[in-house]
Structures are given as structure tokens and as C-alpha cells.
Amino acid sequence: MNTRLTVLAGPTAVGKGTVSTYIRQNHPEVWFSVSATTRPRRPGEVDGVHYHFLSDDDFDALIADGQLLEYAVVHGRHRYGTPAAPVRERLEQGVPALLEIDLQGARQVKEKMPDARFVFLAPPSWDELVSRLTGRGTESAEEQQRRLATAKREMAAEAEFDVTIVNDHVRTAAEELLSLMGISTSD
Template identity: 75%
Template structure:
């Protein structure tokens, strides 16, 4: 039977990188495309990486019950998971994977308690700080805000069914795929 897998963890832990590896190595895994009110980062494509919406469009989706979960992340932008595509994947026997934040994972647990909830953890706090600063995509102020959020997110690890420590992207990705019950390719 198909079931939803939810991947969450602190900012800069490598959720996106692990997910990118799975996308490449395991095309049978279906990824939800989240909606967000934040502007695209360089190289991000609307409808591929995110559905980039304005506040009014996002509000309409909330009001219409079209989001499985939604949250304000880092005190600034809103993110959400469109409900219908996830439900269609589960009903069709697919292998859906949501890569979302802690707030979203909590809402999904309420809506779909049978999902598998996986926490992606950093090898250490220092490594998390190095990854955030090293990617160079946020201002110093934004880095500080994200690190404050990360402390809270790390404390939520016991809420998850399984923890994967992201020492190495490939290993973390394959461990997640194994948990999903998908055989390794290649």
C-alpha cells in the first residue's frame, strides 16, 4: 500500500540536496511542488522547484482548503503543500515524498497520521552553521534568523518516526529511499 513520506529537518541540513539526489537516482519517487510567497532564488523555476504565488493567491488556496499544510517559515514567507496531487499519488499507488518544514510536518501528521515522518539531522551544530554560511544565499541577518529557527527545529526531533543523520548526501538519500520501501537502482 502506498503511503506518504514526510522529510523535515532544520534549515541548511541538506533537505533540498538529499531530495535532488533522490530525484536523479529514483525517478519513481514523486515530489510535491510546494507553493510559496517567497521570490525565486537564482535558477529556480516556477512549477518545478516551487509554485511562486503572491499573498492573494496563497490566501485563496488556504480558504479553498487546497493546501494539506501551510506555514510561515523563518518569520517571513509562507509555504504550503497542495493537497490534491498528494492524495492522487497515494490513491494511485505512487511513492510520494514531501520535503517540508517542521510546522508543515506537524500539520501533515494531523491530516495524515499514517504517513512516515523522517527527520533529517546534521552531524553536529557546527556543521549546520557551516552549511548555512557556506551556501552564501542569505544575508547575515537572515542567517541569524535561520539559526534561531534551527535550534527550535532540532528540539523537535523526537516527534518523528525515524532520524537520518546527513553525514553524506548519497548515504542519507539511499537510507530514506530504503525506508520508503523502494529498491535501489543502478
């Protein structure tokens, strides 16, 4: 059996992680790829659960060995990538697989796996996105400005995706995504 990969992307601070967390907690049948990154761990993040936190040298080795389905520099600073083997293994096993990645990564996956389903998670409005980003309190003012500049470019890419889901309520957005994946959300 070969299951279709679902790729979830959208602008920074739109709530990709929050929607994904809801799905993880309520639908364990969905497999999530764990991305590799060179960025420092944030409080509460666990290596191998939230990300594989790697040194620049280790990340370079994965690239050189062709072991990443996609990778990119995000916000002009840190690299993120998706290890390819676990994704292909789950799809071959018929397990519903979801990649939660940035726009650059989604574009690379589209080149390598054009039959995947590409879902753009959009904010209810630009003002709401700004409020979410600045309200997190996890980035400096300079970093917030860098992320907002990135978000403007990312919002312009919405037409590249198969479908858009507006994240005005986490459960509703998650259930819409699950429905697209063919997963029942009724209790």
C-alpha cells in the same frame, strides 16, 4: 492501492533539498510534491519545478478554498504550503510520494495524515549545520541569524519523528530514506 506518504523534514540548511535532488535524479519513480511559496525565486529556480511561486493573494485563496494539506510561515517571513490534491492522487495511484517540508508543515500533515512516515533529517553536528548555512552565501547576516534561531527550535523537535537520518553524506542519507520507503537502491 494506497501507498504510505513519506514526510522529510529537518532544520534549515540540513540538506533536505540536496538529498531530494539526489533522489529525483536517481529514482524517478518517487513523486515529489511541489510546494507553493510566497518567497521570491532564487537564481536558477523554476516556477512549477522547484516551487509554485505565488502572490500573497493567490496563497490566501488556496487557504480559503481548503486546497493546502499544510502551510506555514517560515523564518518569520514567507509562507510555504503543500497543495493537497496532487498528494492524494499519487497515493491513490500507488506512487511513492515524498514531501520535503519544514517542521511546522510536518506537524500539520501529522494531524491530517497520521499514518504517514515522518523522517527527520539531522546534521552530523550543530557546527556542521552552521557551516552549511553560512557557506551558502544566499542570505544576509541578519537572515542567517534568523535561520539559526529557527534551526535550534527545529532540532529540538527530532523526537516527534518516526525515524532520524543523519545527513553526513548525501547519497547515504538518500539511500537510507529510499530504503525506508521500500525502494531498492541497488544498481
